[in-house]
Amino acid sequence: MEIIFESNPGQVDLTLFSMGSMTCFTPKIITNLLEHNFSVRICHFGQVKPLIPQVIHDFLTLTKILITIEEHNVLGGFGAQICRIAGLSHSLPILTIGVEDRFGQSGKTEELYEEYGISPSQIIQKIIQFAKAKDSLSFILNSSGISADLG
Secondary structure, three states: OEEEEEOOOOOEEEEEEEEHHHHHHHHHHHHHHHHOOOOEEEEEEOOOOOOOHHHHHHHHOOEEEEEEEEEEEOOOOHHHHHHHHHHOOOOOOEEEEEEOOOOOOOOOHHHHHHHOOOOHHHHHHHHHHHHHHOOOOOEEEEOOOOEEEOO
16 A cells, blocks of 8 residues: 555545556546545555555544545445445445446447546546535445445
């Protein structure tokens, strides 16, 4: 795990855990989130395994909202593993952004990102909508917009 960016070293509004090619989008994501007055931390994970729970927990205590971004299926993927670890001891809003459970297609990378809802502009829009919709109750909202109240 590598910290890519921190708007401040302490408590932040949003912590993004990115994986794979999604990390390439983080400069644009950072710029847009800062323009919307969010404090931000971006952490890149080079691999799904092994995930060290204590490292995850350390970051969860320093954020209000956690977002995971991956170009993989969200079912059983990186975000699901982070949610499993977070759920053991933390109650905070988590947004998982990735490919929904569907068959893959072939095509140009940029077109596929758009098709699967993981282009930079779509990611930014989902994060801002999620952050603005957050209230005092803890809930999880996946990138398709389904929510479950955990409070």
